[in-house]
Amino acid sequence: MTPEHWRLRRANDRLIGFKCRSCGWVSFPERRKTCKRCRAAPAQFEEIQLSPYGKVLSYVIQQRLPEEFESPLAVAVIELEEGARLYGHLVETSAEELHVGLEVEADYRVMYRDEGLNVYSYKFAPRRNVAHDPAD
């Protein structure tokens, strides 16, 4: 385990987020004492358990990537239910079903290999068997 991975581990492995008590903004995966949205400094953050569910705000399908990445690789900007925004690699998602607004759920996978060590993180897969949100 590398120091960088260890520092992020609670957020990375347990989807713990940090909510600003001043403005309600949710920081993920960074734990900070200052707020990126309201600029509170120092800001008071409370730890919250993020939901594994979110939706796709936008996406790309990368076709040309360095050799260590398999392509095509779909990457999306995802907003979790609590409002945290993050990059999510999409797995088990067909090109046909991929669209802005797609509901997804976190899916624990090997993110990359570091000197033979598998490093894990959540990727995202379409949320199966979920009622369509009419607000979309």
Place this chain on the structure above:
Amino acid sequence: MIGIQGYGVYIPRQRIKLGEINGAWGRSGGRGELAVATRDEDVVTLGLKSAQQALAAANIPADKLGAVYVASVSSGYMESTVAGQIGYALGVAGDVSIADFGLSTRGVTSALRACADAIACGRIEYGLVVGSDRLIARPGSTYELSCAAGAAAILLGRESTGTLAELEESAAYSGSCLGRYRAEGQFRGTTDERFVMEHSYLDQLAGVVEQLSRRDEQTSWDHVVLHAPELKWARRALKLLKLKPESLVSSLGQIGYAGCASFLIDLALALEQARPDEIILAISYGPGGSEAFTWQVKCAPGLERPASAQSQLEPGENISYPTYLRYNGLYAQQPGGQT
């Protein structure tokens, strides 16, 4: 009494047909399919998913776990911990006991026994046993026609109203033939398989059943799990042990052999097929020994539960042989690189 309070199974959706593998090597025939994990899955990710399901099914929060024991023969590490990784991601508390069981597929019952003992002596309240394997064979070898991926987890605890099955009796046996072995960096299969079947597998299964009979007069079981790398081995054991052929519960024909996971997947299948008060006999096998457990079914989960073991045996997406090689890192643009 110790009981199974919940279980979870995770079998990757992707399948390769044995005919596809044979075709790639210019051979004909081959019935059945193997479950194949994608490139970004491994024993940790597979095991975690089964563990999460087990806790969710039993409605037990991870911080109540006193033990997380993981058995695997394919983590790929000479030094590391799969149980520590899975336990942390589950959200266990700091006082949890973490242990990895490996080197032999028998490790899955070593984990089970250790967990049951810890509960029996009152040291812990709940313990989770996970079997997770992603077996990869040398391309073109006969092992390629059985090696598969999957994971299963069972949650053990003191018997309560929600208990699925109660642990009745257990026995262990270790014989003179240690069976197959695999050195660091090697593919599976460095021994004579007929020799191993006869002098290790059949010897151990007969031996452990004999040990069991000394503790328990029962000679017939409603459902039998015989941990085996190939279906024909299990059938030989059935015959030798004079067990009813229809009592055998095995996923080998549908998803292939996933090492430590196969034992728990088949135990989960047996639970789903069983009716209350029926008895399940489950025997593990691996280099060095076997262990047998009998379980009395209390409250059978049935086939209707979400993500049942039975439902995950259904064929998923069929993949080609090149895709299979790529997923298993055998056809990588950069071998051993990004998964």
Place this chain on the structure above:
Amino acid sequence: MTQPTNSLRGRVAIIGAGMIDFGELFSMSLEEMIEQAYLNALASVDKGLDAGEIEAAWLGTVYPAMGNTGLVLAHATGLFDIPVTRVENACATGSDAFRNASMAVAAGIYDVALVVGAEKMRDEPGGLIARSALKKLWLGRGVTMPAYFGLRATAYMERYGVGREGIAAVSVKNHANGVKYPHAHLRINCSLDEVLKAPYVSYPLGLYDCCPVTDGAAALLICRAELAQRYTDSPVYLLGSGLATDSFVRGGDLTSFKATQEAARQAYEMAGLGPEQINVAEIHDCFSITELISYEDLGFAPAGRGAELLEAGTVMLEGERPINPSGGLLSKGHPLGATGVAQLVELYEQLRGQAGAVQVKEPQFALQHNIGIGRWATGSVGCVHILGR
């Protein structure tokens, strides 16, 4: 011209500008590129300037060179002993080097300063993409530059109902301009059909929606405004400058760049000008979608209606407000540190009427814009400069 003490307006003059022909310059080292851009800038000074008059220098470069110091500029030009500062600020690196040099000159610390932007991109076969953050857990995970901007394109297309052809028109225009611009890397025409049918790099962006991987260097000589007549009768003045950052993790939509909007606001306010007064602009078209969104962020078009400027011809070379007459990054290429400086070099020539085949009719005010993607690829750095005669 009034000179408020908190403003750069009118206090700094550009008196010399030069660049090298951009391209895959396998035969030139970073130092040789810097040296040639510097010599070209020196030679461009109408009344001459001696190297000894340069009191300080700023180097904008992104990739590590000689341990990330300004020493590479001293080695390339022989300008030892004087202060040399290296600036790095993503794709706004060159612009920010100019901005910092301008602030020092405006403050009266130096009379004459040199700004060089340079980047050796092609010594690495993978170019920019190979440098993207691959081994990252959440921040920037596997997000290449085409992906970062492609994410904007998907969101833009979805929100405004614009098709790929609306975005591709940027590429057609810029390549047509680039054919006429002598320093451009890619001097090829391409049709709308060719842009749309090119292989995808990162859906929805295809090959012709992306700038090439290019080596290059550019240099500017600047001085205190009062001294400009010593060097030329037609100096170009810095009127406004703005710099800002943003990140989508804070919220907001994915169809604009708040950093550009904020940098533009700062620059317009400093210059006392609005977008309607800009006659020509060099704006950051690392990808076709970037230019389209930037029309809107810079105030040239309302949100979601950038494509109308292309349809109406407003931004064409012969149009009312030509944008990227040089062919932009799509044609010139995008040697990170060199890009902003090269845009300023081109606008210097435009304002002086020396832009040759791509000369815009008597521009008075020009705008230069960069957008850079930095750490973790969730946000951007926006930099805007306004120049005038």
